[in-house]
Amino acid sequence: MMMHRTTVLAAALAALTLAPDGSAQRFGRRGRPPEAQPQAAPQPEKPAENKKVESWTVIQGGDVHVGDGTVLRRTHVVLADDKIHAVGQEVEIPEGATIVDATGKVVAPGFCLPMASGFGAPGGGSDVREGLNPFDPTIKMGLAAGITSFLWTSGSGAGTPGGNSAVVKLAYGDLDGMVCVENTTASMRMPLSAQDLSKFRDLVEQARKHQDAVKEAASKPDTKAPAAPKGTEEILKVMSGEKRLWIASGGGGFRFPGMGGSGSRGFDQTQIRQAMEIASLLGVGVVLDRPIEAWAIADEVAATGSMAVVSPRQRVENDEAAPDTTGSNIAQSAILHAAGVPVAVTTPSGRFGGSPSIGTGGIMGQDLNTPHVDAAFAVRGGMPNRAALRTLTLDSAKIANADRRVGSIEAGKDADILILDGDPLHYKTFVETALVNGKVVYRKDDEPFYRHIRR
Amino acid sequence: MDRILTLRRATFAALALGLAASINDASAQEPSIDIYFGRKPAEYKVAITGPDRVESPAYAFRFAKIIPVSTAPIDDGIVLTRNGKIVALGKAGEVAIPQGFELVDMSEHWCVPGLVDLHCHIAAKGFDLNDTVHQTNPEMRTVDLVTMDHEDMRNALAGGVTTVLYIPGSGSNMGGFGTLTKTWGRTPQEALLRFPGCLKIAQAGNPERRSGDLGMTPLGMNAGLRETLLRGQAYYEEWEAFDRGEGPKPELRADLEYLRGLFRHEYPIAVHTQIYQVVLQTIRQLRNELGLWTVIVHGTFDAYRLSEFALESGVPICNGPRQYHFDRGSGWGSGSGMEGAFVGTANGWYAGGMHGFGETQRGVGIDGIGINTDSPVVAQHELTLQCAMAVRLGLPDAVGIRAITLNQARFVGVADRIGSLEVGKDADMGIWSGDPIDPRSHVEMTLVNGNIAYKRDPLKPRF
Numbered sequence: 018m019m020m021h022r023t024t025v026l027a028a029a030l031a032a033l034t035l036a037p038d039g040s041a042q043r044f045g046r047r048g049r050p051p052e053a054q055p056q057a058a059p060q061p062e063k064p065a066e067n068k069k070v071e072s073w074t075v076i077q078g079g080d081v082h083v084g085d086g087t088v089l090r091r092t093h094v095v096l097a098d099d100k101i102h103a104v105g106q107e108v109e110i111p112e113g114a115t116i117v118d119a120t121g122k123v124v125a126p127g128f129c130l131p132m133a134s135g136f137g138a139p140g141g142g143s144d145v146r147e148g149l150n151p152f153d154p155t156i157k158m159g160l161a162a163g164i165t166s167f168l169w170t171s172g173s174g175a176g177t178p179g180g181n182s183a184v185v186k187l188a189y190g191d192l193d194g195m196v197c198v199e200n201t202t203a204s205m206r207m208p209l210s211a212q213d214l215s216k217f218r219d220l221v222e223q224a225r226k227h228q229d230a231v232k233e234a235a236s237k238p239d240t241k242a243p244a245a246p247k248g249t250e251e252i253l254k255v256m257s258g259e260k261r262l263w264i265a266s267g268g269g270g271f272r273f274p275g276m277g278g279s280g281s282r283g284f285d286q287t288q289i290r291q292a293m294e295i296a297s298l299l300g301v302g303v304v305l306d307r308p309i310e311a312w313a314i315a316d317e318v319a320a321t322g323s324m325a326v327v328s329p330r331q332r333v334e335n336d337e338a339a340p341d342t343t344g345s346n347i348a349q350s351a352i353l354h355a356a357g358v359p360v361a362v363t364t365p366s367g368r369f370g371g372s373p374s375i376g377t378g379g380i381m382g383q384d385l386n387t388p389h390v391d392a393a394f395a396v397r398g399g400m401p402n403r404a405a406l407r408t409l410t411l412d413s414a415k416i417a418n419a420d421r422r423v424g425s426i427e428a429g430k431d432a433d434i435l436i437l438d439g440d441p442l443h444y445k446t447f448v449e450t451a452l453v454n455g456k457v458v459y460r461k462d463d464e465p466f467y468r469h470i471r472r
Numbered sequence: 473m474d475r476i477l478t479l480r481r482a483t484f485a486a487l488a489l490g491l492a493a494s495i496n497d498a499s500a501q502e503p504s505i506d507i508y509f510g511r512k513p514a515e516y517k518v519a520i521t522g523p524d525r526v527e528s529p530a531y532a533f534r535f536a537k538i539i540p541v542s543t544a545p546i547d548d549g550i551v552l553t554r555n556g557k558i559v560a561l562g563k564a565g566e567v568a569i570p571q572g573f574e575l576v577d578m579s580e581h582w583c584v585p586g587l588v589d590l591h592c593h594i595a596a597k598g599f600d601l602n603d604t605v606h607q608t609n610p611e612m613r614t615v616d617l618v619t620m621d622h623e624d625m626r627n628a629l630a631g632g633v634t635t636v637l638y639i640p641g642s643g644s645n646m647g648g649f650g651t652l653t654k655t656w657g658r659t660p661q662e663a664l665l666r667f668p669g670c671l672k673i674a675q676a677g678n679p680e681r682r683s684g685d686l687g688m689t690p691l692g693m694n695a696g697l698r699e700t701l702l703r704g705q706a707y708y709e710e711w712e713a714f715d716r717g718e719g720p721k722p723e724l725r726a727d728l729e730y731l732r733g734l735f736r737h738e739y740p741i742a743v744h745t746q747i748y749q750v751v752l753q754t755i756r757q758l759r760n761e762l763g764l765w766t767v768i769v770h771g772t773f774d775a776y777r778l779s780e781f782a783l784e785s786g787v788p789i790c791n792g793p794r795q796y797h798f799d800r801g802s803g804w805g806s807g808s809g810m811e812g813a814f815v816g817t818a819n820g821w822y823a824g825g826m827h828g829f830g831e832t833q834r835g836v837g838i839d840g841i842g843i844n845t846d847s848p849v850v851a852q853h854e855l856t857l858q859c860a861m862a863v864r865l866g867l868p869d870a871v872g873i874r875a876i877t878l879n880q881a882r883f884v885g886v887a888d889r890i891g892s893l894e895v896g897k898d899a900d901m902g903i904w905s906g907d908p909i910d911p912r913s914h915v916e917m918t919l920v921n922g923n924i925a926y927k928r929d930p931l932k933p934r935f
Contacts, residue, residue: 332851332935334623346932347914379772379794379817381861382854386814390860396912398933444860444911465812470866 061429079119084425127165351399361413504837510737518733522664528922586634586900602643612648631853632902642674656925704731776820816865
């Protein structure tokens with residue numbers, strides 16, 4: 018046991034030394050090499066060349082946390098309408114540009130949260146657009162917490178990928194600006210019974226045959242592409258990278274073992290290994306939804322190109338038979354990150370359960386009012402401070418499969434930007450200004466929430 | 473508000489005259505609040521205390537920074553510990569390290585006092601603290617339940633928490649008697665600081681009897697509390713008369729014996745009370761009318777608006793597990809004058825303010841504010857996170873660290889043992905990688921009574 022644990026950490030530390038922000042590209046441990054590579058460095062969508070820019074904004078002179086773990090001192094960010102146009106210390110300031118002075122401030126990408134509810138996008142239903150409310154007051158509260166987008170989900174597949182999703186922006190007052198991308202993820206629950214796993218294997222095999230048939234049809238001029246076999250539609254989307262598959266554990270209930278919780282260790286190694294088997298079958302990395310024991314098999318997770326959403330401070334008791342390799346570990350985000358697994362952090366949803374949301378009930382730390390403090394707990398567990406910002410920005414955007422649009426301050430990406438009064442992960446830091454789609458949608462001094470706090 | 477002010481001033485004056493037994497904590501500086509304290513251990517007749525001295529090795533620690541809390545921080549300092557106590561502390565080079573002391577080099581770490589939480593429900597393996605058949609339960613106690621070796625206590629140590637007031641739940645108005653215990657000990661007896669640590673009262677906001685019988689609203693709940701407390705007071709007076717040789721020896725009453733100690737001011741009432749209206753009842757009934765040593769250990773929602781009333785009544789506040797009040801501008805909890813704001817309640821108590829009234833209300837100040845978790849509602853090891861959230865919302869840093877150490881120790885009368893790093897006090901220390909309030913810092917080692925109770929495993933740190 019100790020040997021294994023040491024190996025994991027040694028590998029993790031080696032990875033940390035060599036490539037602090039390395040990508041998770043590896044071949045599957047026992048499957049085929051990944052075909053689609055959704056986690057490769059995203060190419061931001063290029064704005065149409067001929068599009069006339071209506072308004073220019075320059076965020077001037079702040080220390081820019083790019084979102085990938087790097088920081089550019091005293092750097093300007095030029096926004097063309099709703100997109101980032103240029104980032105640099107020497108940039109051309111377009112005539113008539115609105116200047117936002119960020120001297121002495123910190124500029125960071127808006128947080129893209131992998132798990133949230135509220136913010137003007139009610140749960141349930143199959144189409145996120147049906148319930149949108151751009152004037153929901155929790156949008157402003159979310160912006161005050163640094164959140165500019167989140168992954169909205171509805172439903173999940175039983176034994177196979179399913180459900181709907183969208184990345185929703187906190188574009189206050191702008192209905193058209195709220196939906197960033199739609200159905201970039203699918204989800205399913207673990208564990209699968211032997212029978213369900215066997216069915217799933219069959220479907221993947223059918224999907225592969227179908228892919229081959231489509232390729233063959235494409236090579237022959239007069240052949241029509243065959244229809245996808247029933248039940249493989251979602252699997253095909255996951256295999257092609259169009260959708261990222263989230264895998265959650267059905268065995269929860271570990272929050273309050275003494276108060277009626279099941280005492281189960283939740284998403285343990287057995288279930289994680291099954292999820293890795295699914296990733297290998299599909300040939301693409303998957304997203305593990307709070308995999309409690311992934312830290313103990315980080316190399317196996319990395320080998321499949323998979324990713325993880327974790328709540329760093331969630332405590333789950335270990336199995337007394339194998340205390341060193343079971344249960345939660347506050348170092349889990351650090352170990353996974355060092356192994357090359359993209360990690361997003363989420364908030365414990367608190368004793369009242371449910372998807373985390375903005376709170377007005379007062380139990381701070383169990384709501385989404387301070388997501389940066391959850392990333393701070395990843396630092397407590399050993400993740401470097403700068404890299405830990407990725408857990409709310411670039412890596413969380415990757416996990417939502419929206420990193421072509423959001424998650425970092427790079428030319429071509431959406432202008433979802435925060436101006437902060439300090440280190441992004443310091444508990445006392447507040448958002449001073451938030452922009453979504455290039456528009457200022459929150460100013461601390463203009464809203465009642467935190468304007469009374471002055472230091 | 474004016475009427476209340478007049479009333480409470482009169483009551484307070486009467487109490488100040490009438491209660492000669494009151495012994496105030498001596499402090500070098502004028503404290504920001506004149507907390508009503510009870511008796512010292514030498515005068516206990518009902519309460520019991522744990523051993524004052526326990527075996528522990530002779531250690532000489534060297535730290536990057538020592539935060540004694542009661543005195544100014546020391547950079548590059550030495551702390552010597554032996555047999556459960558701090559035997560010396562000061563700047564490196566100024567403190568001689570005697571022979572036989574094992575040198576422990578923690579010269580990249582900070583040393584802070586072991587943290588104290590006065591609202592804890594996790595000092596036993598199970599969570600079984602609400603027996604709610606009766607509305608008041610003075611016959612119940614937690615001292616028999618304390619267990620050391622379980623997950624929640626290990627996590628507490630990993631969060632730097634070394635002393636807790638382990639209290640019954642708030643399912644009934646009077647849950648029973650709490651225990652002041654360390655979070656580590658070779659036996660529960662070794663860990664014991666004092667039993668009873670307090671009487672637990674839950675004034676409202678949980679103990680409501682929802683089946684519709686007596687105690688459905690504050691009227692009935694207060695009646696039940698008052699009746700039980702007055703019975704206890706009568707029993708206490710019988711014993712006092714006997715002790716003066718003025719009456720027969722009373723028959724021992726198991727259900728009232730600990731109330732006798734309460735009226736002897738050997739320990740306080742720790743009150744789960746919250747919301748302006750309810751805290752008003754608490755301070756009036758328990759502190760000002762019955763004259764009891766009263767500590768608020770929940771103190772949330774808009775109750776901070778009573779900061780001046782608490783100050784004048786000598787009632788200190790532990791604030792939590794809620795750290796802010798959000799006034800929606802209408803209905804229950806409104807009137808704070810801070811509509812739509814996330815108001816830090818710990819800071820509201822501490823600093824005072826307009827609080828929605830016509831004149832500024834004074835706050836309880838640096839000596840009157842504590843922060844609690846109500847573990848497991850907020851995990852015990854997240855006491856520092858609660859403090860970070862309070863500081864985020866306005867509480868000054870220097871007050872934050874006091875609020876989770878020395879202040880809480882003083883509130884319950886055990887500051888002679890714990891709460892700050894001073895020669896002669898218990899060697900309860902959290903050894904941190906940096907500022908303990910910053911969630912990015914972690915505990916490297918925790919000492920309880922001079923013994924290493926937690927040491928961080930670098931491969932699998934606990935918290």
